[in-house]
Amino acid sequence: MSMEFDFSTFILEMLNFLVLVWILQRLFYKPLLATIAQRKLHIEDTLAKAQSVQQEAETQRELYENRQKLWEQEKQIALVALHQDLDTERRAQFDLLQKELEQERQRNQANLSRQQHEFEQHAQQLALKNAARFAHILVQHTASAELETKLVQFLVEQLKTLPDTLNASFQRLQNPPVVNISSAFPLDAIYRQQLADCFSTLIVLPLTFHYAEEAMLLAGLRIELGSWVLQANLQHELSGFAELAHDFE
Amino acid sequence: MEHEFPFNLDSIHINGSVMTTWAIMLMLALVAWLSTRRLSLLPTPLQTLMESIVTIMDESILAVAPENGRRILPLIATLWIFLTVANLVSLIPTLHSPTRDLSVTSALAILVFLSVHWFGIKTQGIKKHLHHYITPSPILLPFHIISEFTRTLALAIRLFGNMMSLETAAMLVLLVAGFLAPIPILMLHIIEALVQAYIFGTLALIYLASAIQTQQHQPPLE
Numbered sequence: 001m002s003m004e005f006d007f008s009t010f011i012l013e014m015l016n017f018l019v020l021v022w023i024l025q026r027l028f029y030k031p032l033l034a035t036i037a038q039r040k041l042h043i044e045d046t047l048a049k050a051q052s053v054q055q056e057a058e059t060q061r062e063l064y065e066n067r068q069k070l071w072e073q074e075k076q077i078a079l080v081a082l083h084q085d086l087d088t089e090r091r092a093q094f095d096l097l098q099k100e101l102e103q104e105r106q107r108n109q110a111n112l113s114r115q116q117h118e119f120e121q122h123a124q125q126l127a128l129k130n131a132a133r134f135a136h137i138l139v140q141h142t143a144s145a146e147l148e149t150k151l152v153q154f155l156v157e158q159l160k161t162l163p164d165t166l167n168a169s170f171q172r173l174q175n176p177p178v179v180n181i182s183s184a185f186p187l188d189a190i191y192r193q194q195l196a197d198c199f200s201t202l203i204v205l206p207l208t209f210h211y212a213e214e215a216m217l218l219a220g221l222r223i224e225l226g227s228w229v230l231q232a233n234l235q236h237e238l239s240g241f242a243e244l245a246h247d248f249e
Numbered sequence: 250m251e252h253e254f255p256f257n258l259d260s261i262h263i264n265g266s267v268m269t270t271w272a273i274m275l276m277l278a279l280v281a282w283l284s285t286r287r288l289s290l291l292p293t294p295l296q297t298l299m300e301s302i303v304t305i306m307d308e309s310i311l312a313v314a315p316e317n318g319r320r321i322l323p324l325i326a327t328l329w330i331f332l333t334v335a336n337l338v339s340l341i342p343t344l345h346s347p348t349r350d351l352s353v354t355s356a357l358a359i360l361v362f363l364s365v366h367w368f369g370i371k372t373q374g375i376k377k378h379l380h381h382y383i384t385p386s387p388i389l390l391p392f393h394i395i396s397e398f399t400r401t402l403a404l405a406i407r408l409f410g411n412m413m414s415l416e417t418a419a420m421l422v423l424l425v426a427g428f429l430a431p432i433p434i435l436m437l438h439i440i441e442a443l444v445q446a447y448i449f450g451t452l453a454l455i456y457l458a459s460a461i462q463t464q465q466h467q468p469p470l471e
Contacts, residue, residue, distance in 0.1 A: 006352045008262040013347070013356035016270045020277065020331060025323040028281035032303045033319075035288045035296075042290055 132241030139234045143219040145185040147234075151220040152183075152191045155232045159198040170202045173226070178208045180224040184217040184233065199225075266350040273334050273347070302330075314458035317372055321457045324364055328357065329450040332408070336442030339416055340435060348445075349413040351405065358405035361453040362397065369460035378460070404452060411445050 220233030
């Protein structure tokens with residue numbers, strides 16, 4: 001039976017197939033192809049975005065590498081500058097330290113010199129004191145009338161050869177002066193006369209002489225003529241040591 | 250089936266082939282609706298399967314007709330799908346394939362014949378479409394006309410003959426050999442059904458592609 005051609009079946013099958021084409025086109029091909037196209041578009045869009053991101057990443061990487069190179073260069077420059085600054089600062093600090101050390105050295109030197117000078121002064125003073133004490137003891141034990149006689153004779157000789165200025169000052173005296181003569185030992189008349197003669201030669205005015213004894217003088221004379229005092233005794237000479245020692249203090 | 254469900258609606262005679270075709274249409278429409286009602290960019294397994302089927306058919310058609318493939322896609326794809334299902338229907342007991350009916354295969358062949366001229370005229374215009382019948386020489390015109398009818402007839406007869414003989418052979422083997430012997434025959438049936446569907450659709454694709462692209466790819470005559 002199927003080998004027989006049926007026109008109704010023929011027409012109906014044509015219509016059926018056309019309807020099926022329409023149905024599948026509406027329900028199957030069109031939505032599926034649209035979805036596939038949409039997915040392709042989405043994939044292409046995603047790929048494009050990924051490529052864009054990759055390109056941007058490459059750009060960022062290159063930028064980063066360039067920046068890193070720049071940073072390296074800047075770092076090297078900064079390091080060189082830092083080393084230079086450090087060298088300069090070290091040199092300046094070293095110079096300053098040297099200067100301070102030199103000042104400290106000079107200060108120490110000055111202190112040392114001062115201490116040495118003070119020590120020397122102290123030693124000198126001590127030596128002078130000792131010397132004065134020794135001389136005082138020595139002179140005290142060796143002082144005698146003979147020594148005093150020699151000192152008087154020496155004084156008389158010296159009074160004869162006074163400088164002119166001193167002679168002129170004696171000549172200018174207005175009032176008749178009193179001559180006080182102190183001695184450690186009793187003064188012989190001979191020497192009293194020699195002294196009176198000497199002063200009479202020096203001073204034209206009438207003179208009055210007073211004699212006294214002072215053991216403190218040890219040996220020799222002290223002559224007071226107004227404001228003029230002539231020390232020719234051992235006590236005065238010894239006191240010079242003491243004054244000298246006092247000057248050092 | 251025509252023995253079981255023939256009825257007349259005035260002058261229209263509806264037999265089993267038509268009924269089976271309607272059933273197949275209904276099933277295909279239902280599957281199409283169910284598989285495409287919730288399409289998304291992240292496909293479900295069913296959507297993936299459907300997309301794969303459509304993609305394979307689309308790529309096959311575009312490989313033959315790259316410029317106008319999308320225009321003939323619904324026809325060719327529907328031929329492949331319908332013929333595959335229709336050829337396999339006979340595997341279901343008590344059912345017969347519509348393609349073992351000469352009226353059905355003739356209707357499909359005539360549709361292909363008409364489609365060739367429809368798409369040819371629509372794509373190139375009637376003048377260019379008819380011009381290829383006298384190309385390269387007007388002497389070939391009768392041969393072209395004979396070819397048009399014979400290839401249409403061959404389409405119808407090839408499918409009808411293969412499917413009818415296949416069913417007949419399967420029935421004979423079943424009657425003669427008993428219960429287990431038909432299994433290889435059924436496997437052969439499946440392969441034959443797929444091959445015949447593919448051949449019919451591919452031939453229709455080639456006819457349509459030659460009609461809509463013959464003039465386009467010819468080099469200009471000097």
